[in-house]
Amino acid sequence: MKSPAPLSRLKRRARLLARRESLPLHAALDRIARDEGFATWSLLHARSVAEAPRRAMAPDLAEGEVVLLGARPGHGKTLLGLEILLKAARANRRAFFFTLECTEAEARARIRRLAPDDADLWTGIEIVSSDEISAATIIGHLLSAPRGSVAVIDYLQILDQQRRKPPLFDQVAALRDFARTSGIAFCFLSQIDRTFDSAVRPVPGMGDIRLPNPLDVTLFSRAFFMHDGRIGFETPAVPLNPLPPR
Template sequence: MHLSAPLYRLKREARLLSREAGIPLAAALDRIAAREGHARWSLLAQRVAERSPAALIHPRFRPGEMILVAARPGQGKTLLALELALAAMKAGNRAAVFTLEYVEREVEARLERLGARGALKDLLALDCSDEICSARIMERLQGCAPGTLAVIDYLQILDQRRDTPNLQTQVAELSAFARRSGAVLVFVSQVDRSYDPALKPLPDLADLRLPNPLDLSLFDRAVFLQAGRLRVVQCGGEGK
């Protein structure tokens, strides 16, 4: 299935159409879906979900892995991380989202739009506290089953509080916890503003925004996004 633009951009078009045409968002979404060859937005979203990057990437994760999902703003990195949480739940695992960027109702609304309803919703834990740090994450995940997937949104914000250990220490603690517990930890990460897509189609590890030192070998894989394209790399290894 080929779309004229990534799904998140089609949603933006629908929101703009809704405002300009004075029609409900649901009607605008259906108009965009019709243009893409589907009778309703729900059918288009279902087809996309079946072929989504998250559905393809998640089965490659192994218990205990540390994952980076990185991009410049507006490229869909948080969306992909939430889709990975949903993929984990669909596979029968529990999931957790720790975010310092969004309030609870925003995350719940985004997950519901992705299909996290009913029994699936019961598999999710959500933490939007200002106290999020490695210690809190490990405490909330204590006793989790192998394969539990936790999204941390986002990596750099763990480095902003003066009353918590530095980023290197926190990530090292979380890496050791992931190995012990079998949890999969997915860190949403910023890409530095110096990254220029005109010079390089996709960012890489060298483009991560890291104000303070961080040993990237603590991560197993990194997923980079730009303009609807995606690349998975082994940290310190060749692209896959």
């Protein structure tokens, strides 16, 4: 189901419809909701209210910053990552989505659902979908991107899944160094370990990042974690596991 148009715009349409066809306002609202794919106005309203916090949660990324965004599957990390790109695009910053997880068509459809009335906005987000994505290909793709550009990488744990690619630690370190010199901001989407228990803590933390291979999390300047509509924030302090020799 698509995301509804802004509530203010839909209410305006409903008032015009009510006047034009002499309908009670609640009936006009329900008709507008059906046009948007919802059975009633209350369902449409609930969906819009549920999505608003995600848009508000999208952080601003400073030039050269490298952040991590982690969540279990189905808790909205990819959508929040795309909201970060849309927010950057609204600020006239170049936006890039590097995905090893979905096709370009799937990514484009998700972005379109988030901003259905802003075609000029979401069509400007560049999507790179390939199994060959690595730190080297990302850096090569962004060499001509202006300072202040924003790139989201989907996702951290797949970067070195193929043995022919460099270790995860080396790739993230290379991207961190490139971020500092280029002024491009990076957001890595990340899986969370299955051992995370929301009954113990409401949102995951640094210790819950799934790391099949060693990684120094102090390479990230900030980390955000999501679960059941809540978001937590941490500043990395120490490595989570031993680092490989360099």
